[in-house]
Amino acid sequence: MTMVKVKLKLSQIEEGDTLDVLLAEGEPLESVPRTAKEQGHRVEDIRKEGEYYHVIIRK
């Protein structure tokens, strides 16, 4: 469901705006950036902060 939620949030922001997705380690951390790229978005940064990763996606 993670990617479904990310897609919903991406649909709610403007073209050119960024979405900051907070992910724990695991499968979504691999699949979300990959799918976002496949679907024409840009993954600008992935950085660890505490237990979570920030995945910055530009629409």
Next chain:
Amino acid sequence: MIDFTQSQLERYSRHILLNSVGVEGQLKLMNSRVLIIGAGGLGAPAAMYCAAAGIGTIGIVDADAVEVSNLQRQIIHFTEDIGSLKVTSAREKIEAINPDVTVEPVRAFVKASNIEGIIDGYDFVIDGTDNFATKFLINDACVMKRIPYSHGGILRFNGQTMTVLPKESACYRCVFHKPPPENMIPTCSEAGVLGAVAGMLGTIQAAEALKYITGAGEVLADALLTFDALPMNFRKVKLQKNPKCAVCSEHPVITELIDEQQIVCDLKK
């Protein structure tokens, strides 16, 4: 702003994940109106997939009651529905599959005098009828009212389907001109039909409706898809608009709707 409930997000997650459907496509489905004419072999699977897909409003037209001989292929009707109106039985199943869907049941057979009122306001029509006269009537009415529709026909192990974008792509009459003489082609009740063949074709029609509404891919316009389930061969024949088509050409000779059966009978007399 686009928003879904948590339950809708989960229900439609497999659509939302698709690149060419996505959040926007799902929203289009939820705001769309699809009319299914005939709650039989083709209409049953078509209605169920449209319901599951979250089509906002599904109209369903049929005047018949469920009979035991229907149950071999008309999978929206259950044994306990025998004797109930097909539109009532279909409505119950659609609502059970997806309570988000608004069902507009129409207890009638479409004919020249009522079809325009019935199809009015729908975004897409699925022809799930079982006779040539009605197929031509649906074609002519949809062309005149510029409503895209999916034609479908099945017999024995065979199916055929095409999607008509009125005035843009070939219509049913561009290709088949007029109904065959009465009794020349047997009906499913005379010649039989494999239940699953109805499911295959009705499901293709539902897919066409969903593709048209979401804009995903290309619909079966200017093409006739036929299949024979015995060897399981599929064939796609390219079609072109007939510049002399009686209904969709620049100068149509058919300008008002008629019940074709009448013409056939009159000719015989």
